[in-house]
Amino acid sequence: MIWNSWRQRLTYLVMSAFVAWHTLAMVIAPAPDSSVLVGTLRAALQPYLTLFGLDNRWDFFAPTIGSGSQLHYSVEDAAGARHSFTPAEQVSWFHPAYIWSRDWHYGIIDDPQLYADRAGALLCHEHAALHPVSITFVEYEQGEFTAADLSSGKHPTDPEFIAVKTVKTVECPAA
Amino acid sequence: MSGRVTLTRFAHDRFAALSRAWSQVWFQDSPTSPLELARIGIGAAILLHYTLAFPYIFDLWGDAGWMPRDVVLKIRDPWMQSVFYHFGAPWEWVAFHGLFLLCCAAFMVGWRTSLAKWIVLVGHISYVYRNPMLAYGVDWIVASLLFILCAAPVGRALSLDRVRAVRAAKVGNIEARLPPYSSVWAGACTRLMQIQMAVLFFYSAISKLKADIWLNGDAVWIVFTTSDYHNRIILDVLASHYWLVNLATYGTILIEIAFPFLIWQRSTRPYLLAAAIFLHLQFALFMGLFYFSFVMIMGHMSFVRPEWLARLGAAWKRAMGEMEMIYDGRCGFCVRSMAWFLAFDGLGQIKVRNFRTDPSAIVSDAQMEKALYLVLPDGRALPGFEAYRYVVLRVPGLWWQVPLFYVPVLSRLVGHPLYNWIASHRSQLSSIGSRAVAGASRQQQG
Numbered sequence: 156m157i158w159n160s161w162r163q164r165l166t167y168l169v170m171s172a173f174v175a176w177h178t179l180a181m182v183i184a185p186a187p188d189s190s191v192l193v194g195t196l197r198a199a200l201q202p203y204l205t206l207f208g209l210d211n212r213w214d215f216f217a218p219t220i221g222s223g224s225q226l227h228y229s230v231e232d233a234a235g236a237r238h239s240f241t242p243a244e245q246v247s248w249f250h251p252a253y254i255w256s257r258d259w260h261y262g263i264i265d266d267p268q269l270y271a272d273r274a275g276a277l278l279c280h281e282h283a284a285l286h287p288v289s290i291t292f293v294e295y296e297q298g299e300f301t302a303a304d305l306s307s308g309k310h311p312t313d314p315e316f317i318a319v320k321t322v323k324t325v326e327c328p329a330a
Numbered sequence: 331m332s333g334r335v336t337l338t339r340f341a342h343d344r345f346a347a348l349s350r351a352w353s354q355v356w357f358q359d360s361p362t363s364p365l366e367l368a369r370i371g372i373g374a375a376i377l378l379h380y381t382l383a384f385p386y387i388f389d390l391w392g393d394a395g396w397m398p399r400d401v402v403l404k405i406r407d408p409w410m411q412s413v414f415y416h417f418g419a420p421w422e423w424v425a426f427h428g429l430f431l432l433c434c435a436a437f438m439v440g441w442r443t444s445l446a447k448w449i450v451l452v453g454h455i456s457y458v459y460r461n462p463m464l465a466y467g468v469d470w471i472v473a474s475l476l477f478i479l480c481a482a483p484v485g486r487a488l489s490l491d492r493v494r495a496v497r498a499a500k501v502g503n504i505e506a507r508l509p510p511y512s513s514v515w516a517g518a519c520t521r522l523m524q525i526q527m528a529v530l531f532f533y534s535a536i537s538k539l540k541a542d543i544w545l546n547g548d549a550v551w552i553v554f555t556t557s558d559y560h561n562r563i564i565l566d567v568l569a570s571h572y573w574l575v576n577l578a579t580y581g582t583i584l585i586e587i588a589f590p591f592l593i594w595q596r597s598t599r600p601y602l603l604a605a606a607i608f609l610h611l612q613f614a615l616f617m618g619l620f621y622f623s624f625v626m627i628m629g630h631m632s633f634v635r636p637e638w639l640a641r642l643g644a645a646w647k648r649a650m651g652e653m654e655m656i657y658d659g660r661c662g663f664c665v666r667s668m669a670w671f672l673a674f675d676g677l678g679q680i681k682v683r684n685f686r687t688d689p690s691a692i693v694s695d696a697q698m699e700k701a702l703y704l705v706l707p708d709g710r711a712l713p714g715f716e717a718y719r720y721v722v723l724r725v726p727g728l729w730w731q732v733p734l735f736y737v738p739v740l741s742r743l744v745g746h747p748l749y750n751w752i753a754s755h756r757s758q759l760s761s762i763g764s765r766a767v768a769g770a771s772r773q774q775q776g
Binding site: 167170171173174177178181182185186201202205206207208209210211212213214215216217218219220221222223224225243248249250251252254255257258259262269270273274277295297300302305306311312 | 390514534569
């Protein structure tokens with residue numbers, strides 16, 4: 156009888172501790188690290204947040220919305236000719252693969268030193284029929300596009316709104 | 331001395347009041363039904379999502395794919411763990427993905443939920459951490475909600491686990507009723523999911539309030555001009571009615587900021603819930619964020635009050651009318667089949683009558699020797715296959731059988747002879763079933 160009463164109290168205590176801990180984790184994870192208190196709590200919670208995939212700022216489309224970039228690449232063949240490709244156009248917008256490939260493209264654009272070599276190697280293999288010598292990744296970055304621009308018959312992807320930047324050139328291994 | 335006693339009593343009273351308030355917030359005896367809705371929806375969403383990923387598993391998460399293992403091991407935090415870090419041969423990826431999809435399906439239908447939910451969580455986190463480059467908002471939301479569902483006692487309602495438990499109770503006594511599950515821990519986990527959704531909305535709103543594009547009311551325009559969400563028709567409409575851009579931008583902020591504060595009140599909850607669902611339907615419809623929107627809506631299911639569901643169930647039951655199934659209680663096969671069938675009737679819409687002990691005034695014993703009957707409130711009696719066909723459309727737990735019973739022409743063409751054959755051979759089927767049951771019990775005893 157006494158054991159049952161203690162067991163109930165212990166269960167209540169454990170449940171209370173868990174909900175308090177997890178609520179703290181949910182609140183601290185997205186909080187800005189501007190204060191010492193948040194920083195200290197975050198340091199204590201970080202392993203828990205990371206291990207269970209709970210660490211996110213929940214800042215969807217904020218504070219700013221990227222103007223939008225599209226990855227293009229060109230394959231240089233043995234004769235020196237260049238063949239251009241827009242990989243985003245090869246996947247249906249409705250398929251999750253569109254989002255996966257878009258994220259991959261942003262990865263290549265944002266951190267070419269880390270991701271472009273593997274992407275280049277895969278594309279060299281994919282376009283083996285062209286006897287590729289190198290793959291050049293290019294970012295098409297969109298500029299500001301207003302409602303007035305649209306009303307005057309322009310399109311967000313018109314050359315005047317696009318800045319083209321070379322991201323990286325990856326050499327293909329000799330066949 | 332009396333001052334010390336007064337102080338002690340005051341402290342004791344305060345502590346007791348605090349403790350009561352804590353229990354009221356966290357530990358109210360609640361059913362799991364709101365969490366079960368979230369389980370079914372999130373299970374279905376991740377099942378579809380990862381099924382569509384099957385053709386790409388080596389590209390997305392393989393060692394020869396987009397993210398080399400050495401790169402991810404270099405950039406990862408030591409607490410980021412993935413089963414894929416330990417895989418070597420391609421068959422291991424395929425086998426794990428297959429197992430993971432099976433567990434997603436089991437999680438969705440609530441079969442062996444207590445085990446399946448943990449495999450789903452571990453699998454999902456493993457995919458996210460094997461290639462963090464691919465993870466976006468919804469992946470983190472899924473992880474957060476899955477974690478709470480893992481902690482919660484889900485699978486106790488709207489699940490195959492519940493069906494199995496009800497069926498086991500009914501095999502011994504067909505009239506037996508298993509009381510619906512409820513616990514204080516279910517209440518605590520429902521509250522955790524609600525807080526998760528409120529926190530998510532709050533920080534989403536706060537981050538928007540820091541930027542001029544949101545404060546100026548232009549954010550929605552910018553979204554639709556980017557190549558990721560470009561839609562010419564929407565842009566044309568927005569350009570000619572720019573006030574719609576301002577309305578959508580400020581409306582988003584207003585809903586997100588109001589949600590975490592007004593969702594708790596009884597009177598405002600329906601409106602905030604409807605607004606949040608409306609917001610996510612817009613994201614799905616106009617931005618193509620189907621997976622994200624669906625998962626968010628399922629997270630919002632934690633705010634659905636169990637009494638709303640109970641009222642909906644009662645209204646459905648009233649609209650469908652009473653149904654009485656008359657069966658042969660002497661036939662073991664019929665009793666076992668009836669126990670399975672009734673186990674799916676979560677709303678208790680079907681009444682049963684054993685014609686051997688309680689003959690019906692509407693259906694004669696001679697008719698009952700040939701087939702099971704369903705008697706409707708208007709006095710109509712449907713025999714055999716037609717009885718089942720009528721019921722599966724009207725009992726929500728049996729809707730999964732609708733495709734079998736309602737294929738034009740074919741269902742009746744196959745269903746009638748099949749039912750008649752089973753009905754005429756039910757005594758043989760009963761003896762086979764009894765032998766199997768006896769054998770199983772002997773094995774258990776041995």
